[in-house]
Each structure stands twice: as C-alpha cells, then as structure tokens.
Amino acid sequence: MPAENTPTGATAASLHKGAAPAGRAPQRLAQAALRDIPWEVGVAKPDPAIVVENVTRTFGGLTAVSVDHLEVQRGGITGLIGPNGAGKTTLFNLLTGFDQPNTGTWAFDGKSLGKLAPHRVARLGVVRTFQLTKALSRLTVLENMLLGAQGQRGESFLRALVPGIWRSQEKANTAKAMDLLRRFKLDAKKDEFAGTLSGGQRKLLEMARALMSDPKVVMLDEPMAGVNPALTQSLLGHVKDLREEGMTVIFVEHDMDVVRDISDWVVVMAAGRVIAEGPPESISQNQAVVDAYLGAHHDAPLTVEEEDRVLAQAEAAIAQEEHGGGEVLGTDGTTGRTER
Numbered sequence: 052m053p054a055e056n057t058p059t060g061a062t063a064a065s066l067h068k069g070a071a072p073a074g075r076a077p078q079r080l081a082q083a084a085l086r087d088i089p090w091e092v093g094v095a096k097p098d099p100a101i102v103v104e105n106v107t108r109t110f111g112g113l114t115a116v117s118v119d120h121l122e123v124q125r126g127g128i129t130g131l132i133g134p135n136g137a138g139k140t141t142l143f144n145l146l147t148g149f150d151q152p153n154t155g156t157w158a159f160d161g162k163s164l165g166k167l168a169p170h171r172v173a174r175l176g177v178v179r180t181f182q183l184t185k186a187l188s189r190l191t192v193l194e195n196m197l198l199g200a201q202g203q204r205g206e207s208f209l210r211a212l213v214p215g216i217w218r219s220q221e222k223a224n225t226a227k228a229m230d231l232l233r234r235f236k237l238d239a240k241k242d243e244f245a246g247t248l249s250g251g252q253r254k255l256l257e258m259a260r261a262l263m264s265d266p267k268v269v270m271l272d273e274p275m276a277g278v279n280p281a282l283t284q285s286l287l288g289h290v291k292d293l294r295e296e297g298m299t300v301i302f303v304e305h306d307m308d309v310v311r312d313i314s315d316w317v318v319v320m321a322a323g324r325v326i327a328e329g330p331p332e333s334i335s336q337n338q339a340v341v342d343a344y345l346g347a348h349h350d351a352p353l354t355v356e357e358e359d360r361v362l363a364q365a366e367a368a369i370a371q372e373e374h375g376g377g378e379v380l381g382t383d384g385t386t387g388r389t390e391r
C-alpha cells in the first residue's frame with residue numbers, strides 16, 4: 052500500500068482544486084499515489100474520481116463492454132488501451148452519457164452518472180472528446196468554443212446559437228474562449244471556419260472546447276490519431292498540463308510510446324473486459340495483454356509452423372490456379388490467408 056509520503060485522499064483531493072503542496076508537482080503526486088498499488092484488475096485506488104461497477108453493454112449478441120469494477124485515480128493520467136473492438140469507445144460513450152448500458156452503475160465523486168444526458172454529465176464535470184473530431188466545420192473556431200461553454204440555458208447546439216439566450220454570458224465566455232485559444236495557439240484562427248483547420252488543429256480545438264466547461268475529468272478519445280509529428284508534442288504537452296492543473300485525465304490511445312510517455316496508470320481492455328491494470332512499465336510484460344494483442348491480429352501467423360502451413364496452402368492455391376483447377380479449400384485463394 053502507499054508509502055508514508057504517498058498522498059492521502061485529502062491531499063490528492065486538494066490538488067484537484069489546483070492546490071498542490073509546495074514543491075510537489077501534481078505529476079509526482081499522481082505517480083506516488085499509484086506507486087504501491089497492486090497491478091490487479093479492479094484494484095482500489097487511494098482516491099478514485101470515477102468508480103465503475105458491473106457495467107455491461109451488448110449489441111445484439113456481441114458484448115461490447117463488460118467491466119466488473121474499475122476505479123480511476125483522481126489527478127492522474129490513465130491510459131485506456133486495447134486492440135480494435137475492445138470496447139474502449141463504448142465505455143467512453145457510457146461514462147459520458149452518450150450511450151446507455153444494459154446493466155451497471157458508475158459514479159463521479161460518489162455521484163451516480165448513470166442515465167444522465169451528456170450535457171448533464173458535463174455540468175457535473177466530466178467531459179470528453181471524440182475519436183473523429185466533432186468540430187462543426189461551418190462554424191468558426193470561436194463559435195465552436197462558445198458551444199462548449201457551460202451554464203448556458205440552451206443546451207442544444209441550435210438553441211445555444213440563438214443570441215438572446217446566451218447574450219448575458221457571451222462576453223465572459225468569449226474572453227474565456229480567447230484565453231484558451233491563445234493557450235492552444237489557435238487564437239489567430241478564431242474567425243476561420245473549423246473546417247479549414249488541419250486534423251491536429253481540430254484535435255487542439257476539441258480539447259480547448261472541452262475545457263470551456265471547467266471540467267474535473269477530461270476523457271480524450273485518441274487525441275493523437277491523425278496528428279502530424281510537429282503537433283504531437285504540443286498535444287502531449289497540453290494533456291500533461293491538464294494533470295498539472297489538477298484534472299483527472301482518461302485517454303484512449305493506440306500508440307504505445309504516447310501511452311508510456313504520459314500515463315500514470317494504464318488500463319487494458321480486450322473483448323469488452325478489463326484484462327490488466329498497472330503502471331505503463333507493467334503492461335508490456337503482461338502475458339494476457341500480449342495474448343490479447345496477438346489474438347486481435349488474425350491475419351498475422353502466430354508461429355513458424357502456422358506460417359509454413361499458410362505458405363504451403365498459398366503455394367497449393369497458386370499451383371491449382373496454374374493448372375486450371377478449381378477452388379482450394381482452406382485458403383482464400385488470393386492472399387494465401389487461412390480462413391478462420
């Protein structure tokens with residue numbers, strides 16, 4: 052369990068309000084809080100911001116998410132990884148009110164978030180970004196930012212655009228939006244349509260917009276996907292800044308270098324379940340994780356024997372074709388891949 056200098060719940064909670072003890076960067080606090088936690092699925096955290104209990108979501112016969120128990124440490128950066136189709140985005144959708152589960156509950160700061168619409172979840176302090184950015188191309192960068200502001204009486208995008216509804220807040224929101232745009236180096240583009248931004252700039256805009264509602268938990272779905280290398284470092288820096296400001300960050304990412312670089316803790320999903328948890332260095336050695344990733348790449352032969360067998364089948368298929376024969380059972384006849 053935590054060593055003597057590990058923050059208590061109260062200490063960790065205080066960093067949530069941006070009050071890190073002198074000389075202790077939030078990054079260090081988050082890492083210290085998690086340092087002596089066992090690397091076990093469902094393990095309790097010293098100060099969880101989010102607690103997930105028995106959440107399942109099925110689509111027809113497919114179980115997309117089946118998470119028994121998951122806690123996310125406050126003030127840390129938690130990476131959520133897993134092969135394609137593992138259920139990461141579905142879990143994000145559930146936690147932020149964009150989808151409803153078949154079973155289960157989850158809470159932020161002890162408050163149940165189940166059955167709340169996304170804007171209500173956001174008001175409680177949990178916001179998200181999307182894998183494919185949701186920047187509205189025909190609105191300017193600044194207008195996109197204003198749609199992210201919290202406290203507007205008109206929650207829907209269209210109502211938010213009716214001037215009378217939010218004029219009283221407009222000035223303050225605009226000032227706040229401009230501060231954020233400066234921080235994300237998008238201020239010069241404030242009057243440009245979001246549709247003209249590069250993929251990386253849209254990711255920045257989406258992150259900036261998420262911050263308009265002063266969130267406590269920020270969930271980023273593949274924040275680095277499609278971002279050119281020049282902007283990657285900048286984005287990584289921004290994610291770390293969120294932690295420095297005391298926010299809890301959960302992000303989905305496929306790039307393991309990114310995961311290792313910024314995560315304090317990593318949660319691995321496969322086939323809807325959490326199959327491993329631990330600090331980044333624990334993950335690559337975890338056999339269940341290795342198996343899940345290998346198992347996910349069905350096209351890749353796993354062993355030398357299998358490779359030989361696939362090759363032999365491909366050769367047989369070619370020979371058959373050259374001799375004008377019919378179909379060769381067991382291969383697809385064109386790529387030499389084994390049918391599974």
Ligand SMILES: Nc1ncnc2c1ncn2[C@@H]1O[C@H](COP(=O)(O)OP(=O)(O)OP(=O)(O)O)[C@@H](O)[C@H]1O
Pocket residue numbers: 110113114115133134135136137138139140141142
């Ligand atoms: N609306 C839906 N209808 C039917 N099936 C769905 C739906 N949404 C997700 N799924 C299925 O649920 C499973 C989990 O999908 P999900 O997108 O959550 O995985 P993921 O881990 O985010 O994958 P990726 O890394 O490829 O984004 C997949 O098999 C997917 O096809």
